[in-house]
Amino acid sequence: MKYQQTRNEVLQTEVEAGLALLDASSNTYFLLNATGSVIWNELSEKKSVDELCSAIASRFEVSVANCRNDVENVLSALTNKGLVVISGNENP
Numbered sequence: 632m633k634y635q636q637t638r639n640e641v642l643q644t645e646v647e648a649g650l651a652l653l654d655a656s657s658n659t660y661f662l663l664n665a666t667g668s669v670i671w672n673e674l675s676e677k678k679s680v681d682e683l684c685s686a687i688a689s690r691f692e693v694s695v696a697n698c699r700n701d702v703e704n705v706l707s708a709l710t711n712k713g714l715v716v717i718s719g720n721e722n723p
Contacts, residue, residue, distance in 0.1 A: 633677040633718045634706055641714060643671070654714060661712065663705075666691065666698075670705050677718050680706070 640655035650668035652661040663671055666687060673686050683702045684695045691698075709715035 633679050634674055634683075634710070634715050635677045635718050636671070636674045637714055637716050639713065652714065654712070657713070659712070661714070666701065667705050670702060671709070674709075674715060 642653040642655060644651050645668075646662070648662060649664040649666075650662075650671060652663065652671070653659070654661070669686055669690055670683055673683055678686075680699065680702055681695070683706075684698050687693060687698045687702060688695045706715060710717065
């Protein structure tokens with residue numbers, strides 16, 4: 632299964648804490664920390680959880696295995712808010 636940013640109107644800007652997103656369709660703001668920002672930026676292309684964990688592990692002092700739960704939680708939150716879509720059951 633892979634994930635990707637939706638095509639909704641989402642504006643973004645860097646802030647000290649990470650990244651601020653504005654979903655213009657719902658007029659809702661989101662604030663992502665540094666880890667969430669990496670996930671969001673990686674999702675400009677279709678990515679699997681494993682690919683996202685590798686990206687996180689390469690930027691922060693964490694193992695791929697240890698970041699999996701956090702990545703899944705961020706993906707769940709972004710998906711529930713309509714900012715990320717599941718793009719299918721392709722192989723990672």
